[in-house]
Amino acid sequence: MTLDITVARTFRVCRMRIRALADQLGTTPQAIRFYEAHGFLPLPQRGENRYRDYREADVERLRLLLGLRQLDLPLEQAAGLASMCAAGRCDEVSAELRAALAEKRIEVQRRMTELRYLDERLAHLQGGLAAGESPRPLITLGKEN
Numbered sequence: 520m521t522l523d524i525t526v527a528r529t530f531r532v533c534r535m536r537i538r539a540l541a542d543q544l545g546t547t548p549q550a551i552r553f554y555e556a557h558g559f560l561p562l563p564q565r566g567e568n569r570y571r572d573y574r575e576a577d578v579e580r581l582r583l584l585l586g587l588r589q590l591d592l593p594l595e596q597a598a599g600l601a602s603m604c605a606a607g608r609c610d611e612v613s614a615e616l617r618a619a620l621a622e623k624r625i626e627v628q629r630r631m632t633e634l635r636y637l638d639e640r641l642a643h644l645q646g647g648l649a650a651g652e653s654p655r656p657l658i659t660l661g662k663e664n
Contacts, residue, residue, distance in 0.1 A: 559598035
């Protein structure tokens, strides 16, 4: 997956309703409303009919926010980075993102190690139970040596 952090410099009103925006970006209207209600996205302009009118800038900002969330960045951090880029500070976003990705990769490696250990414990327990052993002595606390 490629994450493009650039934002278009010319913005126009798309007259896109929330359902169309959600469908285009693979999210839900409820998620978009949540982001707006909690200040992670600015409230969009509204037309005379009171429907939300999303501009290209709104679409790009949400696209970036969702892409950053798919990288497992915390919502607050993803929203902050998307806001910075929307404000024309994508170069700063790139620098912050490099540091955040390095930290995230360390965290992923740690989690993978924990999951491999968990899988070994589960396999040991599964094998013992399949052999007719009682689960009590098979289930231990901490790391076995």
